[in-house]
Amino acid sequence: MTSTTTSPVTPGSGRPSTALLTDKYELTMIQAALADGTADRPCVFEVFARRLPAGRRYGVVGGTGRLLERLADFRFDDEEIDALADSLDERTADWLRAFRFTGDVDGYPEGELFFPGSPVLSIRGGFAECVVLETLVLSVLNHDSAIASAAARMNWAADGRPIIEMGSRRTHEEAAVAAARVAYLTGFDATSNVEATRRHGVPSAGTSAHSFTLLHTGPDGPDEAAAFRSQVRALGVGTTLLVDTYDITAGVETAIEVAGPELGGVRIDSGDLGVLARQVRDQLDSLGAYNTRIVVSGDLDEYAIAALRAEPVDVYGVGTKLVTGSGAPTAGMVYKLVEVDGIPVAKRSAHKESLPGAKRAIRLHRRTGTAVEEVLLPFSAEAPEENGLEKRELVIPLIRGGEIVSGLPTLEESRAHHSSVMVSLPWEGLALSEGDPAIPVRVVPPEALPGA
Amino acid sequence: MTSTTTSPVTPGSGRPSTALLTDKYELTMIQAALADGTADRPCVFEVFARRLPAGRRYGVVGGTGRLLERLADFRFDDEEIDALADSLDERTADWLRAFRFTGDVDGYPEGELFFPGSPVLSIRGGFAECVVLETLVLSVLNHDSAIASAAARMNWAADGRPIIEMGSRRTHEEAAVAAARVAYLTGFDATSNVEATRRHGVPSAGTSAHSFTLLHTGPDGPDEAAAFRSQVRALGVGTTLLVDTYDITAGVETAIEVAGPELGGVRIDSGDLGVLARQVRDQLDSLGAYNTRIVVSGDLDEYAIAALRAEPVDVYGVGTKLVTGSGAPTAGMVYKLVEVDGIPVAKRSAHKESLPGAKRAIRLHRRTGTAVEEVLLPFSAEAPEENGLEKRELVIPLIRGGEIVSGLPTLEESRAHHSSVMVSLPWEGLALSEGDPAIPVRVVPPEALPGA
Known part of the structure; x- marks a missing residue:
């Protein structure tokens, strides 16, 4: 269940560490970044899916609560450092030993729907402290969201x-x-x-x-x-x-x-x-x-x-x-660097583009409750007025200064939330047949905002 | 890595217990069997796949070594018993607290190929001590074998x-x-x-x-x-x-x-x-x-x-x-009771038949090394002579009287074994295209054996 008390993300739970559930390249990147002085550059990473699995019309965010628990056990004790001794230099080993995530994490609450590009999770902090969490974050969200997305369709069918x-x-x-x-x-x-x-x-x-x-x-x-x-x-x-x-x-x-x-x-x-x-x-x-x-x-x-x-x-x-996952065993989420020192960045290679800049998301609903569109905005921008539509903020704070925010939804509360968002989908978006995403996602670039 | 020292299957490793990675019905069946006096009836359970995933020509046994490690941590400590207190009676709780697997397990060594019906694992002991292991055994073998089977095709392609x-x-x-x-x-x-x-x-x-x-x-x-x-x-x-x-x-x-x-x-x-x-x-x-x-x-x-x-x-x-698992994320293995008190048993419902009676398997090879057939025999039967073909026993002892057998293959040894069995497949059995199993599986019923 999602934690409801404030607790440090790192260390000291007595449970086994989750820190080695990690791809080696995160550690080698940290080593290089420590050596060249970029390890602490302020960064924003974003987790999103470029597309939904073939034919699917919506995805369901699963695993956020479980992820926060696993992050609370993410620490490099002597045992972990020893296991890495052959492949890392002293400086990196020291950094890992002292590691404690100090940044912020925001994300969609568990049970919420997501669509292509939805910023399901944002991680802000120094480069090294953010990149080291990449694999664990993706493993939990990709698995749990794939299962949640299949399960939601089964519930609808039942x-x-x-x-x-x-x-x-x-x-x-x-x-x-x-x-x-x-x-x-x-x-x-x-x-x-x-x-x-x-x-x-x-x-x-x-x-x-x-x-x-x-x-x-x-x-x-x-x-x-x-x-x-x-x-x-x-x-x-x-x-x-x-x-x-x-x-x-x-x-x-x-x-x-x-x-x-x-x-x-x-x-x-x-x-x-x-x-x-x-x-x-x-x-x-x-x-x-x-x-x-x-x-x-x-x-x-x-x-x-x-x-x-x-x-x-x-x-x-x-x-x-x-x-x-009923044919879609992974949710296809990626963990991408979108901002460095306030500068929007993005990979430019074929078919793997991402949208630069830290974003948050709102969903627009008719007065009847039906969702009509998801809008991605620059993270700190005010949402523009939308004629006759209700705006719902999708992103909530999960970690602040390395501490898990108190009062996060319990599993039961997330279950109720999921139930409420499912009824907000247009009926054709709920169909089991193949089709486009249930609602479109619109990206509002910074220059399109009032005052830009 | 596969353990190479003798160690009791149950308890006392200091690692967290794996006993609750279990379906509830195993525990309710034990409760009923304890009450009606059938809990200790000698049983043989068999793990096999009824078929290979669509189009696949062989499967690869993965996870045996990892399973033995997880079984070594399968014990009901106070924590586990407390968690079950609401759903089980006192007698069942006592039985679980004292649980220690005392039976025998035989199986295909890790890295070996399997085909429809191959008795990948056999578990013999009292009903209750065997049935309680069902979910953990299947979870490990279904997952690991699905990945191993996909990986083997990728290696062949590379x-x-x-x-x-x-x-x-x-x-x-x-x-x-x-x-x-x-x-x-x-x-x-x-x-x-x-x-x-x-x-x-x-x-x-x-x-x-x-x-x-x-x-x-x-x-x-x-x-x-x-x-x-x-x-x-x-x-x-x-x-x-x-x-x-x-x-x-x-x-x-x-x-x-x-x-x-x-x-x-x-x-x-x-x-x-x-x-x-x-x-x-x-x-x-x-x-x-x-x-x-x-x-x-x-x-x-x-x-x-x-x-x-x-x-x-x-x-x-x-x-x-x-x-x-490249389209086949689970290996489809089942855990079926095949013998009770020496009497062969089997479910008779549509499309889910299993072959009654405890079995072992041999593979027949040409002198050149090419595999031509897998033969399933009653567990204790002598293999009949096969003209001009070499017989290879597929099943090895893994657990005897509750103790993991010493000298089991290490991961490196299993890797070498896998490599050697891949080259024994007929070349058309290695193709990536859809097709029948690479070699046929023949069942020799007890009455067909010499002296029957």
Whole structure:
């Protein structure tokens, strides 16, 4: 969860340092910059995505809260310095040992939408203290935002029906925890991942796998009823029984025989889920189990979820496609130097241009709440008046003088914020089909502002 | 690196516990199994992929060594038990507190190839002690094998030219370390990730980013030469200068002016890399910099690498596509109960069949070394004679009675093993184009064996 108390970004948490989760070139650049006297030049770096993944109409910022926690553990202790001893000179080692981020960070609050060029995070400080954070910042935001962006589409497709995140086994074990966190951020109801519950307070869910049914096999063959009886005895009649280990119709019959019509739910994890959901609903109703919920799982993505909208499905379980970003496993964000000593700078090579100068962003909304445009302004400029449109500031302060700002949104607050911004999108921007970004992004150059 | 000393799988390393990197249903199943007396039934679980990702012809086992390290930290201390207190009964909490894996694990050595159905890992022990490891086992193997499988194709495409892994910023910060490790396993030369060097001994690489060139901007504009001078002074003339911040031709000229014709390398990170590599090679040669290497990077995947084979490229830098598995971010491995108390078991639902019974695997090779077939046998069966073909056992013991077997392959040894198995594939199995698995997998049922 996002920290709500003021705390130094660096050091002393007792947790393992995150400082080596870093590309080597950051350290070699610092070495060169220390030697040539440029290490402390005031700089602004900006994190943004040049484009959205193919066909996507919006992205969702995920990971900001988690990033602040990881930055709080970014320090070079003796262990880290020793590991780097071969590749760095003494001066650089000393600088790293004394490192403590002293600058400012601003960014979009977690759960906010982003579009091509949106300045999702701005980092201001000396060159060296900013560049050293590059990899960690990008790793967290690229991963978490990719998952959040896919999750938001799944939530939209589910149209109010609950989704349980169950993808831990399909991704790196630590990425799984982060994925569960941002799935919850975008509206998922629960996760199977126990660590996500401990670490981030995400509600947990989980009952049983096919192996539990298969475990109840004896010399006389399978005994599905024994498995169901055991589960109901241990977890109560409100549990969800997995009915597709052998024959689904027989499984449902056995489930209700064992648990009675007050059984909480049945889960179907294979086959044509739409057809099966209808059959199982009819069967459950015919057995008087009108309130027994149907949980479906098995390689669901946003399209499969949407295709099941007309079927009697009560809960979706989503795994692989969630944790792999449903075809877009990384958000494509970059960390670019945009200003040095007040001078706007930018790379000029082909297809990798960035917009020079530190920026902030506002979103324009109609009185009805519908978003119509995102506007990027020079960081310190007043937003120009926009006829009849409401202006909403998108960037909030996250770190000031190296201290995490107090009162930042909690995960629950970010979840509520995400929900509110999703309803502000024009309806065509929410479609799952391929298309342009849901709203255009307009860049206001300094010379276009009043008084320029 | 893979542990080479005998050590208990559970507890007491001093490192944080990995036990909550687990799906909740494993714990609820244990609760039910403890209550009904089935928790200690002897079981065999098997890890395998039902199919390869679309179009892929082989998979590479990655993560086994890392998994054994993570299993060594799998224990339920007070902290973990407290976190679970709300959802588990006293008996289950006691069982978890006392948990220590006592069973056996066998598997394919890291770097080995796998095909649909290959029993990549077998876990034998009581039901509860085996099922509790399910999520962690799958998370590590699915992630690391997905990256290893993509990396192997990239190495093949590079045809002997070195590749540097630089994808940390595009994936979860911990997944990045694991990705760098398996990229090295499959033949990559180095990584940008500093933690992968510390933790796994992967050689490191990295010089500078565009921000370093942009940093050298003053009131009079950009000063690329100053940036290059600074880098050469700090890192020596063998360094690699990034020449595409402004104009590549001017950048190359400046680089050789500053560093002289003994400059180690130049890097191009944007544009049409093939065309640019030829132009830059000509320019370098005309400046007498015959030995200055050309490093190319920028969204390279195995196809782009192969397309550059005819160009004067000396080193590839690969990021995004490596860490996201180049279109296949997870290996699709599952963890299935295949035997209970000596009785073969299997789920029977549509499209998710598994082969009942514990298995091991051999690969048949021609005398020339070319692999022709993989054969799955009942775990304890003798392999039948195969006319004129050499048999190679694929499965090695990893854990015995809860202790990690001593003398397991190190990462360097696994890297050499991988290299040797790649050359055993029939040449058409190595193609990047879509196709069937490189070799067929044949299942020998118990009744087909001599003496059955």
